[in-house]
Amino acid sequence: GYDKLVQFCRVSAADYDVSLAWMDTICIDKQSTSELDESIRSMYRWYAGSSICIIFLANTTSLVDLPHDRWFTRGWTLQELLAPPRFKFYAKSWTTLTPIDILNDKPSRSMWNVNPSHIHNILAEVTGISFTEMQHFIPGAQSGDFSRRMTWAAKRTTTRGEDRAYSLMGIFSVTFPIAYGEGVERAFFRLIEQILHSHRNVLDILNWAG
Incomplete structure (x- = not known):
């Protein structure tokens, strides 16, 4: 609700110096068929073009809870894992699950020669998406x-x-x-x-x- 919007805007500005933010549950007029159609068809591209995707986990208080959060069971959240260049998980208290100086919870190309961290191992286990697949994801249906x-x-x-x-x-x-x-x-x-x-x-x- 309203508190989620306020907290989202707060961390966007304070933690990432972001002046413009988009929130899927707020910024789509679902009463407008044309806007809903455009938003659904454009959403992956918007995530891919973002500087950071802030992921709020309403059922999580620590990394121990992470694998059981309902976020991982929702269809729409798969693209939030794969499309953005960076994402950061926030627990239900709006605290980060990893140190705030680590600006990216997503395995990135710059980490290619780095051993996966604990959170990356959790992500791979709960999603079935490997460290490498998350790093190098390209949309499409290439062979295999x-x-x-x-x-x-x-x-x-x-x-x-x-x-x-x-x-x-x-x-x-x-x-x-x-x-x-x-x-x-x-x-x-x-x-x-x-x-x-x-x-x-x-x-x-x-x-x-x-």
């Missing part, structure tokens, strides 16, 4: 990647069924109009259709489907 990426999303849930497909647009570097009410099967059909048009990795898709 489709099935792997679908497993990352398989156990995640969304409030609206169609969002299970819509939330993967950016992951696979495709876009198509949203149509709530079409049902999850139709939404996934259109997702696969767009992936085939863009990447044509038919065998990998058939392996996943089978």
Whole structure:
């Protein structure tokens, strides 16, 4: 609610000297079909273009709680792990889970020769995404990647069924109009259709489907 917005703006300015911030639960007018459509189709790009993604974990007080936070079960949060160049986890008290002088909780390319930290090992275990995959993620469905990426999303849930497909647009570097009410099967059909048009990795898709 309001307190979350205030705290988000506070840490954005105080910890990262950010003057402009965007919050998914506040900055999308869901009553406007056109704005909702544009936001969903653009969200991955916005995260990728951000200087930092601040991740608030409402169920977490310390690193011990991290693997059990509901954030890791939500469909929309997968792109928050993969798209931004940097992210930082904040516990429910709005304190950081790692020292604030460590400005990035995401495995980065500059860490290529550095052993994964404790938080990175936790992330790899709970998400199924390896240290290297998180470092070097490129959106799309390159050969052999489709099935792997679908497993990352398989156990995640969304409030609206169609969002299970819509939330993967950016992951696979495709876009198509949203149509709530079409049902999850139709939404996934259109997702696969767009992936085939863009990447044509038919065998990998058939392996996943089978």
